[in-house]
Amino acid sequence: MNKKKLLISVLVASLTVLTFSSAIAEEFSVAGRPLKLFGYATQEVSYGFSDAYDTEKGINSALMNLFVESAYDITKDLKFYGSGMLSVDWIYQLKCNDSSWVDKLFSKSKGNLNVDDKYWQLLKEARLTWTPGDFMFRVGKQIVSWGELLGFRIMDQINPLDQRRGFLDVEFETTIIPIWLFRADYYPKITSSWLQDLGFEFVYNPNADFIPNQDLMAGNAEGGIWAPNIPIPGAHLATAVSKISTPDRWKEGNEFAFRVKANMLGAITTLNFFYGRDNSPVTKLIPPFMSPIPPDILASDGALLLHPFQEGKYPFFKYVGATIAKELIPLRASFLGDVAPTIYLEALYAFDSTFTFTNPLFPFPVQRFGKSDDFRSGIEVTWKVKIPALNARTYFSFMGEFFYRRIMDYPSVEEIAGLKKNNYQTFLNVNTQYFHGKFTPSFTWIHDINSNSNFFIPKLVYDFDYHWHFTLGGQLFSGAKNGQGLQLFDNKDQIFFKVAYKWG
């Protein structure tokens, strides 16, 4: 605890120095080579509107991020990039004596969500890139991002995600967790008239350290303010008692990924192959299935707190897939501002994926691991349109996505929690800019068709200058079917305000 406090103090002091020292904000020369240093500090406060068990009326998060990154060109062909981040949610300090916060057990999630102090949370990326000739080799803690869609993550399965703090990321760029990887790219010289670029990319994960997805966690004592409200008559779902086996470092969980990239006929296409582990575990309930555990048997509202008992594993995940991106220039229309739509397609077919099958015919949850092929696909259309009546100078940017997932061998009697045989979701984002790009209003709508549930994010960003940025926004949930889809977050409507200072 003292260690954490010391760490925070040091980093806050560093932030103060960096913020007011322009000399640090630019570029250095080290051993005659350029060293760049960038960073940002953000402080966000969110305010919830509901006073339910799974949420808190009033201020329910006060998240601070301190991010520092550096790039150093060791030689013309050898470069280093590193980044580090400290995330602290001050709400645990602010509400340590708040009876409601304590009674709802949010205070117990402090260990998970107060300070991100694991080495892999503090150290984001640390990688060396060597670029001899037509090759590129990159080794270290890094991000390899695949796919085309910006809303739904289909092909992008190599790095795990940090989603513990909900749908509004800590910072978009840092929700993806860098892991230890080796990457090799080869770009042969192309002389063809129809093929402009060709690249081969190989990625190897030796599982030097197994870092899985950081998903939303059940129970207020683990998941904090973002614990989903899973309906159980007369009870609340509390923290899980889990036994999740993880692949042994180095020995198990090695992953291989290969991609061919081409720029041909005006389109960017890729063919993808992945063999590795799913970043999220599959779990199944084991006896006693659900049970209260003293001393917190009852929730603050008098309902029983039931802890699920489960075991699980990170199953194999292997797929082939393809992406294509192409601008449909013939569809440009003068009256819409002459910008053509661009489509982005991606699809993967995963073999023998593992799911948790639940038999609904039994009075208590009987679950087993079952296998099925899994098809995931998505299409995104981006289109900038001029609407002079609303904005005379800047276009409106529309980005719509449709996501389709089919469980190929869906069991006939059993069910897969949260999934149907066919699953559909949509995503829409609209934004524009006013006053010379100073104000950027945007609206995002995610709709889960199967559960008829929605997530809305209205947001206004004010860029005072290249240092200071202010964001005011909201997160609103609705759902027609109790306990399904985004309805699980129905009580978590909130507004948020974020101040960001960036240097470099």
Add this chain to the structure above:
Amino acid sequence: MCFLVLFLALGVMAPSLWAAEQFKINSQELEKNKRLMDDPRPYLTTTLAYKKVLPPELYSKLTYDIEEMKKLWAECVGFRAPDEVGKIAPEIKPGTYSYKDKAKYPGLKELMIPMYYEFFKEGGPPLAGSYAEIKVVPTRQYYWSLPVAKATKEGMGRVQLDDNGIIKEETWVAGIPFPRPEGKFKANQVIYNWIKTPLWLDNYYATSVNKGFTRTLRVDQEMVADVMYLTLKGRTRLEPYGWYDERAKKNGELSQMNFFYQAPRDMYGNVISITGYMEPEKYDQMMVYINALRRVRLLSATDIQDAIGGADYAYVDNNGFGQKLSTTIFPYKNEIIAEREYLVPFSTWDGSEYMNAKGEVYNLEWERRPMYVVKMTQLDKNFVYSYRMAYVDKETGILVNVENFDQKGRLYRSTRGQRPFIPEMGMFGMGCGIANDHLDLHTSWTLGYLVPAPWLTRADVSLRGLVIKGK
């Protein structure tokens, strides 16, 4: 100009040889020798003089006999600028004039481009880029390098426009296509001279720094960006000459470049790749490496009218006028509305120009230049501009000033550029530039420096280049 503003903004090198075969100057080195603000150092004739910066063999390769260049270029265009000027307001002689002298020298109003005359004032909000004091120098003859001049001379009478005034690409090989504009499509020829101007080098690496100013002249943007540029057709100064390669010839590719941001933080690691094509009806191809996503993404090639990243220009304003003449894609009706001399800050050879905190620009060398004024009326009513006023230097074909008017006829954006002239190379450098947004009242001020980059290849400006230069 700082048209560089535009060019580089789509979006930054003293002598530091990274490797004998791959020299370049980064923004840090540029700013060490010439800061963006309040710095009158003549860096182009001192610390960053090309003779000092370039490897001797390359410098030698790119320099030519000045008198020979002057003679040949005069043969191409049929005149020398000093002989063409001095007729308007002859009482305005070389010397220094203050904005306070405007009443005393009414001839200045007649001699200056109207918008320049408006900026001939004490600095202050809302727009930066005023001239509180101007230094008038005698008109000088400008010329292009020997290879460019030879290619121009060889093309005289051969380069043709079609019945719609669109260039027949197969007839243009290299050089300035129409050194003596004439005939029905004279205005189009003037514009083509700018479009085809071999302004910089066949391969170059450039670095630029940029500041943005709000209507109160508060700095709201600082940007650093580099560009690697490969000319694919009409190469005259660096091998290979003519077409860069067979692929360019087969695909009708004119140029390929990577533009990568070094700052601010949010932009660092973004790389934009652009391939330009000859066909008037074909859009450029644009890809971007998005830093936050660590991913290459196809950009809409038709998304060219929105301002770029908080700057005061759009893709269509790239380098002043970033479009091709076309009958289908934003077609223009071009007409020459004046052919006369103007007093403009055409070129400051030593790079001593600078801007102060009041937004005043000093040390520019103003000279009388023979110019064309082309009104470019946009025929697509949904285009961002209803018309452009382009001021093009007659002797060199260089676009000096462009004023862009919105669909309501209001002056929307303007770019003023002056490029340093490198006499022994017959070449213009990047220098500084001003872009103003007259409606949102915002200004961009840019300084750039380029070096020839014979080491640059397709690999640097391709998909590989995107990935390697990206974050």
